[in-house]
Amino acid sequence: MPDWWTRFQLRRERERTSPMNLDLSAIAKQRGIRYFLISYTDLMGGQRAKLVPAAAIADMQKDGAGFAGFATWLDMSPADPDLLAMPDGAGMIQLPWKKEVAWLPADLTMGNAPVGQAPRVVLKRAVQSFAAQGLSLKSGVECEFFLVNADGTAVSDDKDNAAKPCYDQQALMRRYDVIAEICDYMLELGWGAYQNDHEDANGQFEMNWHFADCLVTADRHSFFKFMVKSVAEKHNLRATFMPKPFANLTGNGCHVHVSVWDPTGDRNLFQDDSDELGLSGSAYAFLGGIMRHAVGLAGITNPTVNSYKRINAPRTNSGATWSPNTVTWTGNNRTHMVRVPAPGRFEIRLPDGAANPYLLQAALLAAGSAGMSVQADPGPRYDIDMYEQGHTVTNAPKLPLNLLDAIRGFERDETLTGALGMEFSKSYVKMKTIEWNAYSAHLSEWERQNTLDV
Numbered sequence: 001m002p003d004w005w006t007r008f009q010l011r012r013e014r015e016r017t018s019p020m021n022l023d024l025s026a027i028a029k030q031r032g033i034r035y036f037l038i039s040y041t042d043l044m045g046g047q048r049a050k051l052v053p054a055a056a057i058a059d060m061q062k063d064g065a066g067f068a069g070f071a072t073w074l075d076m077s078p079a080d081p082d083l084l085a086m087p088d089g090a091g092m093i094q095l096p097w098k099k100e101v102a103w104l105p106a107d108l109t110m111g112n113a114p115v116g117q118a119p120r121v122v123l124k125r126a127v128q129s130f131a132a133q134g135l136s137l138k139s140g141v142e143c144e145f146f147l148v149n150a151d152g153t154a155v156s157d158d159k160d161n162a163a164k165p166c167y168d169q170q171a172l173m174r175r176y177d178v179i180a181e182i183c184d185y186m187l188e189l190g191w192g193a194y195q196n197d198h199e200d201a202n203g204q205f206e207m208n209w210h211f212a213d214c215l216v217t218a219d220r221h222s223f224f225k226f227m228v229k230s231v232a233e234k235h236n237l238r239a240t241f242m243p244k245p246f247a248n249l250t251g252n253g254c255h256v257h258v259s260v261w262d263p264t265g266d267r268n269l270f271q272d273d274s275d276e277l278g279l280s281g282s283a284y285a286f287l288g289g290i291m292r293h294a295v296g297l298a299g300i301t302n303p304t305v306n307s308y309k310r311i312n313a314p315r316t317n318s319g320a321t322w323s324p325n326t327v328t329w330t331g332n333n334r335t336h337m338v339r340v341p342a343p344g345r346f347e348i349r350l351p352d353g354a355a356n357p358y359l360l361q362a363a364l365l366a367a368g369s370a371g372m373s374v375q376a377d378p379g380p381r382y383d384i385d386m387y388e389q390g391h392t393v394t395n396a397p398k399l400p401l402n403l404l405d406a407i408r409g410f411e412r413d414e415t416l417t418g419a420l421g422m423e424f425s426k427s428y429v430k431m432k433t434i435e436w437n438a439y440s441a442h443l444s445e446w447e448r449q450n451t452l453d454v
Contacts, residue, residue: 024061024089024104028054034100038065038087040108041119041222043431044073045303045356050085051101061087064109075117075427084109091219096185097231105219116423119358120218125421126362127215130369135260135269137365140211141221142255144353145228145241146203147175152245155203156237164318166200175205178235182207182228191220200318201249211257213265214361221357241353243302244309248317251310252353258364259345260286260372271344277331278343281375287329287346288378289371290338290364294327294350296413298399299406300363301351303432305439308402310352320387324349327397328382335386337399350399359420359428366419404436 027033036057039049050065064084069076076083085106094102108118115121130137147156160171172179179196186193192210199206207224211217225241232239244251259270260282270283279287290297302311313321324337332341340346351360370376382393400406407429410416417425 022061022089024057024087024092025054027089027092028057028102031094031102032100033094033102035102036060036087037101037103038085038106039103039222040067040085040106041356041358042073043075043117043119043356043428044435045354046073047222047226048072049103057087061089065106069108069110069115073431074115075430081110083115091216093189093219093223095227096188097181097227097234103223103226105222116421117427118424119356119362122420122424123215123218123358123362123365126365126369126419129419130365131263133369134263135369135372136263136265137214137361137368138211138259138261138265139214139217139361139364140209140257141217141357141360142206142208142253142257143221143224143228143241144199144204144206144252144254145239146201146245146252147178147205147232147237148203148240148245150238152238152240152242155246157203160198160202162202164200165198165202165204166318168198171202172196172198172205178231178237179205179207182231185227185231186224199250200320200322201246201251201316204250204252211259214365218357218361221360225357243304243307243352243354244313247309250316250318250320250322251313253310253323253349254351254353254355254360256348256351256360256364257341257345258286258348258368259283260368268344270346273343275343277340279340279346282372283344283346284378285372285375286368287338287371288376289367289369290348291327291329291378292371292376293367293413293416294337295397295400295406295409296416297363297367297410298350299403299410299432300359300428301348301355302400302406303356303359303403304354305403305436307352307354308400308406311350311399312401315387322349323352324386325399326386326390326393327399328386328393329378330382333383333385335384335390336382362420363416366416370415370419403432403439407432407436 036052037049052060064086067083069083070078087104087106091105092102108115183193186209196207228239241252259268272280311323312325328336329338330336337350411429
């Protein structure tokens with residue numbers, strides 16, 4: 001076994017067994033923590049938690065916090081034994097707005113074995129498989145969200161009504177208290193927050209922080225959604241990451257920037273300064289995997305009925321949807337599914353705000369890794385405006401038109417389903433099919449207006 005791999009494994013083991021990761025009782029005393037939120041994310045992206053007093057955290061680390069899996073969106077029955085959430089001390093985040101509470105991401109177990117359908121378990125297995133090849137994925141996410149009224153029917157700022165509201169200075173500063181508070185917390189947590197803006201839709205914002213190891217990014221992404229919603233509620237507002245909450249406005253994307261590094265994290269294996277776009281052969285092969293598996297990926301990156309109101313939307317009030325509908329890639333051009341904004345990385349613009357933070361990273365890693373394993377060709381680069389000239393591209397696959405097409409695309413993609421694990425894949429397809437069937441059984445007002453008198 002190579003020396004670098006041995007060193008890498010030893011370093012990871014030291015980190016895993018360090019006192020900071022294991023002795024949460026001591027950490028609680030040092031930091032004044034009274035309670036821990038032991039949290040996991042279910043298949044539908046719901047965040048579930050138990051509030052555990054610091055006096056009991058040592059027992060929770062040993063035995064896990066018990067849940068009834070059927071009571072959340074997991075493919076389980078009432079007859080299944082306890083689902084045990086094992087807290088990961090390495091991912092602990094002390095709530096900046098309530099410092100007596102610390103959030104702990106957890107890995108689900110049942111019968112002393114990891115639960116294969118649990119999203120964080122799926123990602124950790126994908127990371128471990130990639131690490132066995134001497135590779136690590138680093139990523140950053142651009143989370144867009146709306147600040148809306150209590151029932152979600154309108155944006156919260158009635159003065160925010162410009163036709164082109166992107167980067168609107170006045171609208172941004174009218175929500176200064178909310179945005180600055182969240183940004184201050186990210187700075188305090190050491191995330192490297194670096195810019196915040198009003199996005200392309202009225203009432204919509206985006207906040208950016210530095211990229212990191214993909215598991216760290218997934219934990220932060222999960223916590224960010226919790227934090228944004230909590231701060232919004234504190235200010236008597238409501239935050240939503242719903243992909244398309246308003247038909248006439250740009251939807252909530254969750255663009256992901258990815259790059260692959262050596263195990264030390266010191267060398268970006270995607271960067272090649274001799275290439276026109278600054279990408280290496282490995283980067284193009286990873287991109288080839290994303291392109292080859294895009295239809296199946298959509299079932300994970302765009303996981304709701306509403307997701308397909310965003311990626312297949314007509315022109316919005318601002319003049320553009322800023323979302324893709326065709327499997328194409330380009331240089332620095334925002335009208336395609338993937339763009340290359342700078343050397344050594346690319347941005348995947350397909351995912352939306354409903355994406356499960358852990359499954360998002362796992363699926364991209366699985367698709368990209370599959371591409372690298374066969375040196376997949378990403379296909380032709382298009383530098384056209386896809387919104388104006390997309391009709392001229394006749395040989396590129398279209399993205400799914402609805403959730404059912406995406407579920408079927410994912411189910412057919414044996415590379416993706418195999419990489420993510422059959423326990424997960426079967427459960428995910430089952431739960432998402434139930435969701436689609438529930439939607440299909442719903443009688444909408446549109447149907448009444450257009451069919452009542454036929």
